[in-house]
Amino acid sequence: MTISNSPIQRFSITNLHGERNVVIDFANTVKILIAENGAGKTTVLNALYNLIAGNFNKLRKTNFSQISVTFSSGREIFLTQEDLRWKVNDAQIPPGIFQHFKAFLPLEHIQEIYDLFCQGNRSVLKASPYFAEARKRMNVDEANLISWIEILVRELSPLNLQGQRLIEARSVIQEEFPFDLIYLPTYRRIEEDLRNLGETIPDRGIDRNFIQFGMSDVTARFNEITSEIKNSSIRWFARVNGQMLTQLITGVNVDDDMRNSLSSAEALRIVLDRVGDNVSPENKQHIMSLIHNRRILDNASLSYFMANLVKVYEQQKENDSAIKKFTAICNMYLVDKEVVYNESSVEIDIVRKKNKASVMIETLSSGEKQIISLFSRLFLEKHRSVAIFFDEPELSLSLEWQKNLLPHIVQSGICGFLFCTTHSPFIFQNDLRPYTSDLVEYITEL
Known part of the structure; x- marks a missing residue:
């Protein structure tokens, strides 16, 4: 588990709700705050997220006098409520x-x-x-x-x-906190946002619609990454065909690296399957037979062609690896189901373990949806490094899942900053206990 020094040194809110000051020190890239419901932990998390994300309009709705962040470089930004208001003059x-x-x-x-x-x-x-x-x-x-x-x-x-203070603040944040942001609020926060817009959707409808939207995003991520692999295979197949024309004219040259690559029968089988109908099933079977008995080396043209197809497989390894990591970590949580990745057909599916029957993603439990949605965002999207702001991750999760979730996020190698609020002790009954504090330690009542 890699935890380093935090890019944020201190976060402060002065006169929050007119009754308290909050000053939180960040020594490490993981910070977990524990507090009972109603203690204000969600307000603190949202305030930091909205400041870092530049959601100044949302930040303005929080009642405070001043809010500030000090970065590890020593640079500081601080804003007042007046700074957050648009300077709108209809005359101008x-x-x-x-x-x-x-x-x-x-x-x-x-x-x-x-x-x-x-x-x-x-x-x-x-x-x-x-x-x-x-x-x-x-x-x-x-x-x-x-x-x-x-x-x-x-x-x-x-x-x-926006005023010069906001422009300067946004610039400093982008330079000092270079992460893609992932914000994971509770469902009740989504309901509140909808009601603030005047929505009158019943509670169950709001919850269902939000989950459906999230899982539609998951399906879109599945389709995007698998389509990228399939399209890449077809493009490379066409490119190799073009290179073959040159080789046939000038003479086919199969070097030692190419010969060695032909020993990877599984990779060759996968990449042949990925080019689809461009090669008939009969020819695929014949080629695989030549690979297994090594007689393919007697055919220089075919050896050259297949060795170049192995390069296709190597080019796609980043996406393949991401999908494999995603399936492996999800399957550590799923009990009677599993996520499967068919490398040959380039398809991701969720199936029942007992009979391999496909499971519609919308029929998963709330906890299963939360796990699959979260890890699909981490592993199946292109990120530099992410900063995660997670409000009450324990909701809908079993006790065992609660213990494992945050360590798995930190160990993913993708999360560069994690700020989490919780009221469940099981969330930090793991290696992250040293990075957990009671919110009350950072509050001074006025």
Whole structure:
């Protein structure tokens, strides 16, 4: 388990809710806060996340006088409530798209959309409930709304509505905290966000819709990474065919490295399967027979061709490895089911152990969905390194799963920073106990 010095040295909130100061020191890249329900641990986690993510509009909804982060480099950012407010003067804003947005949306929702756009992640913007609200109220499709938001940002950017302090804060955060962010709130936080937008969906409907959305994301991740492998195989197959023309004209040259690569029968079988119908089943079987009895070395052209196909397999190893890690770690949690990866057909499936029958991902339990969704985000998405902000990971998880979850996240090699809040002692009944503190240690009542 690799835990290093934290890029964040200290996080402070002054006059939180008008009754307390919070000062949290970060010595390491893992920080777990334990507190009973109602103690304010979710507020603290959300405040740090919203500050780091640049969600200044959401941060403004938290009642405090000043909020600050000191980084390990010594650089510091601190903001007041006044810093977080847009400096909007209708007289200075020319007639245009802003006035159109303002006719349909509250100012704070426009600011939320503006902030999300400026963060540069279109997927996060499109998934935002504020984006959905704008589409509904303005009666516009996704593509046109994106275009309108681009115009809105161009129109407002020269006016410096955010103020210099926010611009400087965003710049410092990007330099000092270079992680992809993963925010994992509780379902009740999702319900609260929906209700804040005036949604009247029944509780069960909200919960089901949120889980369905999350699992649709998982299915999309499965499809994206497997399609990348399949398409890469076909592209390389065409490329090798082109190289063969040159070799047939100039003379086929099979070097020692190529000959040695032909001893990897399993890799050759997999890559032949991945090129699909470009090679008939009969020819695949004949080629595999030649590989097994080593007579393939008597055919220089076929040896050259197959040796180059092995390179295809090597090129895809990063994605293959990611899928294998994902399936292995998920299967440590699943009891009567398992995630299987068929390397030949390049398919990921969830099956019952007893009969190998496929299981629809939507029918998994809440705990199984949480595990598969989380680890698919870690292993099946392209990341530099991630910072995870995790609120009450124990929900829907068995006691044994609670003990294992955070160590597995830290050991993944992908998580560079973990900030977690919990009220379950089982979450840190593992090697992470030294990185766990009671929230009360960091609070000074006023």
